[in-house]
Amino acid sequence: MAQPHFDVVIAGGAAIGSATAYFLTAEAGFSGSVAVIEADASYQHSATALSAASIRHQFSTPENIAMSLFGTQFLRQFSQRMTVDGDCPDPAFHEGGYLFLASGAGLDILRDNHRLQSSLGADIALLTPAQLQTRYPWLNTADLAGGALGLSGEGWLDAYGMMQGMRRKAIAQGATYINQRVAGLDHANGHVNGVRLADGQRISCGAVVNAAGTGAPALAQAAGIDLPVRSRKRSVFYVTCPQPLPDCPMVIDPSGAYFRPEGQGFIMGISPPADQDPDATDFDVQYDLFDDILWPTLAARVPAFEALRCGRSWAGHYDMNLFDQNLILGLHPAIDNLYFANGLSGHGMQQAPAIGRALSELITAGKFQTLDLSRLGWTRILQHQPIIEHNVV
Known part of the structure; x- marks a missing residue:
């Protein structure tokens, strides 16, 4: 039997993967075939589905701001762009805003970020405090x-609905989704020739995109590359x-704790202390x-x-870039056709449209x-030159 290609x-x-598939298959200058390999067809354990499902422009890095600005534009046009057979998906985007709070020690950073x-x-x-x-x-x-x-453009949405909308549109435009796990890469002389799946199947390929989230380091290692990303x-x-808390936005406390409205209640969270974050x-x-840190801080x-009363709660995973907590995007110099989009460190859902578009451009235009x-x-x-993002939540 012929090997699929x-x-x-x-x-x-x-x-990330579905945004990339959407933009590739929407690109007028691209007539190639696209396969998306996803082991969790239900997406019940995906970082996207388990995230706080929000989007903000308040970063300290120009690229992060620009990507999220594009994400807002994309969401505002989402129903029209993702329509399939007359069905217009609704990402339920609510522009409720982010409110970053600063103590005296953080005020200068807040002002610098605001200028940028x-x-x-x-x-x-x-x-001001009075305001x-x-x-x-x-x-x-x-x-x-x-x-x-x-004041506008920031807020929260139905992340699962957004992801499924991009997935469905990508399929309508010709992408093939395969319910499997990538188990390895066949590569030689700085080039990936094929992808091996967990069921033993091999797919030959022209290019590979590593959008595997917390599974990305293992996939990178299959090509001999050390990716500084951990779950x-x-x-x-x-x-x-x-x-009630009238007009409540997404609030980011100086401690890093956050909360925002969700239905008849609120969702909230905080990163564990560094020495308790394996x-x-x-x-x-x-x-x-929640009991020892989050509740006392937000109370x-x-x-x-x-x-407050704590009800349904859940846990998900960040694909955390331990080097500088920013996205690693594009080709590694050791492999000429393996593209990376990893280490989003909690920003993946909101920046997925911009990343998908960027990968499409790299693949089609170089x-x-x-x-x-x-x-x-x-x-x-x-070169050990980190990009420092001050607004990591």
Whole structure:
């Protein structure tokens, strides 16, 4: 039996993989075949489906801001662009805004970030403590020096619906989805010739995209490349509160704790302390983190949260770039047809459209055409020159 061949094989079919498949198959100058290999056809364990499902422009790195600005534009056009057979999917995008709070120690960084964000077109307002108190009387501002509020373009959405919309559109445009796991790569002389699947099947290919999330390091290692990405567990807690919080945005406390409205309640979370954040593959919810750190922190920020009740909660995983917590995008110099899109460190869903477009441009034109994301390539990793992102949540 003839061995199947695809011009592009994408390892990983969640947000990044499906966005890449969509943009490739939508590209007028690309007439090749595309296969997306995804082991979890239900996506129940994907980082996209288990994320806090939000998008923000408030980063400190120009590339991150630009990618998320494009993500907002994409979401606003989503129903029209993803229509298949008259069915217009709704990503339920709610532009509720992000509110980053700063203590005195963080005020200068907040202001610097605001200048950069505004220069790139983000709609962000700086607020004084008095303005914060007037706008959000339920917020404790006693120890705050200011805040930055996204007035438009930032908010939250149905991440699973967004991913499925891109997947369905990519299939309608000719992409083939295969429910399997990539188990290895056949490569020689700096070139990948084929992809081996867990069921023993081999697919020959013209190019491979590593969009495998937390499975990306193993796939990179199959080509002899050390990818500095590891799986880090993040728990999301759903709570109800007897007191309403009018006009509540996505709030980022100076501690890094966050909360936002979700249905009749709120979701919230915080990263574990660095010494309590090992590699993880399980999905056990970190209730001790909620009891010992998150709840006390946010009850101090929002007194009404003293009376909250924790309900349905879940855990997912970040594909954390341990080098600098930023995306690693593009070709590695050792392999001429293996493209990387890894280490999103929690930003993958919101930046997936821009990344999918960028990968499509690299594959079809050999260069970035819309956004210059070259700084996010392998060069900084190999030369030990990290890009520092101050607004990691």
